[in-house]
Each structure stands twice: as structure tokens, then as C-alpha cells.
Amino acid sequence: MSKVLNELTAIASNNESLILQALNASNQRQVAELVKVDASTVSRMKTDKKTNGLTEVEFIGSLLAALELKVVPESDVYCSPEIAEATRVYLAHAFTSREYMRILFK
Incomplete structure (x- = not known):
């Protein structure tokens, strides 16, 4: 097959x-x-x-x-592959930012 x-x-x-x-x-x-x-x-x-x-x-x-x-x-939420990729890139950059991490874990 x-x-x-x-x-x-x-x-x-x-x-x-x-x-x-x-x-x-x-x-x-x-x-x-x-x-x-x-x-x-x-x-x-x-x-x-x-x-x-x-x-x-x-x-x-x-x-x-x-x-x-x-x-x-x-109840599931649809997310296109493009949105998922954009979110991945955003989070990758956010979590490597010292300033972001400082604000997040204040």
C-alpha cells in the first residue's frame, strides 16, 4: 500500500x-x-x-x-499552519529575550 x-x-x-x-x-x-x-x-x-x-x-x-x-x-480551536509557525517564531524570540523573561517572571 x-x-x-x-x-x-x-x-x-x-x-x-x-x-x-x-x-x-x-x-x-x-x-x-x-x-x-x-x-x-x-x-x-x-x-x-x-x-x-x-x-x-x-x-x-x-x-x-x-x-x-x-x-x-x-470545542477544538483551528489554527492554520502559517499561524502556528508565526507563533513558534514569536515564542522562540520571546523566550530568548532577557527583558521578556524578566517581565514574565517578575
């Missing part, structure tokens, strides 16, 4: 896992009502294999991975 396919599969598996964890931690009846389906539909999405050999949750996880998207908890 290629490195790209391995990474895609790992991301898809992580997406599926997060979706299943969230479903298992939720009140599935309420979730079903919110998306206007029967509770049994949500249950089947987790367990019934389709002709492609995937459950709907597995398919959604794979689809998101193929689209280079990922599932994260709503």
Missing part, C-alpha cells in the same frame, strides 16, 4: 472513530430527531455494511479523508 493510501486510511479511521465516539456518547434518539430521521436509521448507519463493504459512518470518514477534511470536536 502506498504511503498516501496509508495516511488516507489512518485519517479515515480516525474520522470514523471520532464520529462513533460522539454517537455513542450522545442521546442517539435526540440526534436522530435533530437530523429528522428515525433512531433506527442512526443505528443502521453504524452497523449495516453497504455494497462497498463499508458502513455509512466508515464511508463518511473515508469521504472526508479523501476530501482532505477531518473530524474534530466542536
Whole structure:
């Protein structure tokens, strides 16, 4: 298997896992009502294999991975790689500054 396919599969598996964890931690009846389906539909999405050999949750996880998207908890905060790099550079400079350290640990 290629490195790209391995990474895609790992991301898809992580997406599926997060979706299943969230479903298992939720009140599935309420979730079903919110998306206007029967509770049994949500249950089947987790367990019934389709002709492609995937459950709907597995398919959604794979689809998101193929689209280079990922599932994260709503409370997580997104930071672009550019912002993360700028923060790293800023902190690297800040922590080498005697004046900054003096103010920080006053």
C-alpha cells in the first residue's frame, strides 16, 4: 500500500472513530430527531455494511479523508499552519529575550 493510501486510511479511521465516539456518547434518539430521521436509521448507519463493504459512518470518514477534511470536536480551536509557525517564531524570540523573561517572571 502506498504511503498516501496509508495516511488516507489512518485519517479515515480516525474520522470514523471520532464520529462513533460522539454517537455513542450522545442521546442517539435526540440526534436522530435533530437530523429528522428515525433512531433506527442512526443505528443502521453504524452497523449495516453497504455494497462497498463499508458502513455509512466508515464511508463518511473515508469521504472526508479523501476530501482532505477531518473530524474534530466542536470545542477544538483551528489554527492554520502559517499561524502556528508565526507563533513558534514569536515564542522562540520571546523566550530568548532577557527583558521578556524578566517581565514574565517578575
